[in-house]
Amino acid sequence: xxxxxxxxxxxxxxxxxxxxxxxxxxxxxxxxxxxxxxxxxxxxxxxxxxxxxxxxxxxxxxxxxxxxxxxxxxxxxxx
Numbered sequence: 579x580x581x582x583x584x585x586x587x588x589x590x591x592x593x594x595x596x597x598x599x600x601x602x603x604x605x606x607x608x609x610x611x612x613x614x615x616x617x618x619x620x621x622x623x624x625x626x627x628x629x630x631x632x633x634x635x636x637x638x639x640x641x642x643x644x645x646x647x648x649x650x651x652x653x654x655x656x657x
Contacts, residue, residue: 581645582653584623585611591638592621599625599634615643615650643647 586592592608599606605626615622624645627634631642633653642654 579626580582582625582627582631583612583615583643583645583650584639585641585643586617586621586623586638587640588638589621592623595623595634595636595638598636599623612650615641638645 584595586595596606596608605646608622609624611620612620625634634642635654639654640656641652643650644653
């Protein structure tokens with residue numbers, strides 16, 4: 579199972595994502611954004627997910643990083 583960090587534009591977006599993930603039985607934990615990644619809102623979600631990350635994207639998601647060997651590899655960006 580892959581682990582990801584999902585970064586949001588707003589705190590409310592992070593909270594909505596957490597609810598949505600739990601409804602879909604996706605393991606999700608809200609936490610401060612790692613300093614190396616930074617964010618507008620300061621809250622991110624750390625998730626375990628095996629599907630395609632595009633399934634997770636909505637208007638609130640800014641970036642998604644794959645956690646790989648203690649490093650972060652960007653796999654989605656709104657930009």
